Amino acid sequence: MNKQKRHEIFSRFRAENPSPKTELAYSSNFELLISVILSAQATDVGVNKATAKLYPVANTPEAIYALGVDGLSQYIKTIGLYNSKAKNVIAACKLLIDEHNSEVPDDRSALEALPGVGRKTANVVLNTAFGHPTMAVDTHIFRVSNRTRIAPGKTVLAVEKALLKFIPEEFLVDAHHWLILHGRYTCIARKPRCGSCIISDLCEYNKKIIDE
Structure with a gap:
């Protein structure tokens, strides 16, 4: 995946959800x-x-x-x-x-x-x-990174390093939340919801399911 595609992907994530947050409830x-x-x-x-x-x-x-x-x-x-x-x-x-x-x-x-x-x-x-630009790679982020080809890697650490290398700096602080939410609700494990995905035209997954 090239630099321009990655920039457009995260631009779309930001446009849809400018201030992404964790879904864990906390006050400190x-x-x-x-x-x-x-x-x-x-x-x-x-x-x-x-x-x-x-x-x-x-x-x-x-x-x-x-x-x-x-x-x-x-x-x-x-x-x-x-x-x-x-x-x-x-x-x-x-x-x-x-x-x-x-x-x-x-x-x-x-x-x-x-x-x-x-x-x-x-x-x-x-x-x-x-507010550190870190990348906590869970199962959702690992799946999305590999499936879309945003930052493929065989291990969690490899994906983490690839994401930090390839994601444009302006998106790094929020990228962790965008990718988790995308994996949790759209690019789900068993059957990705490609028909309702805002980056389906940019994603490089070769088995897209457009039937929604």
Whole structure:
């Protein structure tokens, strides 16, 4: 795919959705961090349902740490892998309290040192909370990048690096959200909705389904 096509693709994404946002519900950087940790192998809708009950009760590192693993588990037991996630969240809260003055760090290495936080989670927090031009490659972004040929790659890291290399700089901060939303609602896994896709004429997928 050439530079002009990529620029037009992201121009269209921006025109349709000038200020894209995560679908996770949060009101602070700390709430965002916890929601992203909980969202691994879970839906944003499912996480939001759990945190809608959790955050009014506990939405600071101290308050969630005070719940303990068992107490936190009661709020998030509807989310997959909730036992291990509860342990990670409690441990992460302790580290935030002890080492970061209860603030979410604006630093990749510090974020990745928190239990339950890997590269993808750190990228989401850096991008959404702090405006860094990072690319958190989830299953949606991996699929869209390869299927459209915007930034093909065999691994998550390869796709991340390709996206950062090929996406025009003016679009980088918001590109993560546009690609996730496109993969979640249009370029879906089993049967992409090519007939209602705003970039179908630019996409280089060779098995387009135009029957809508």
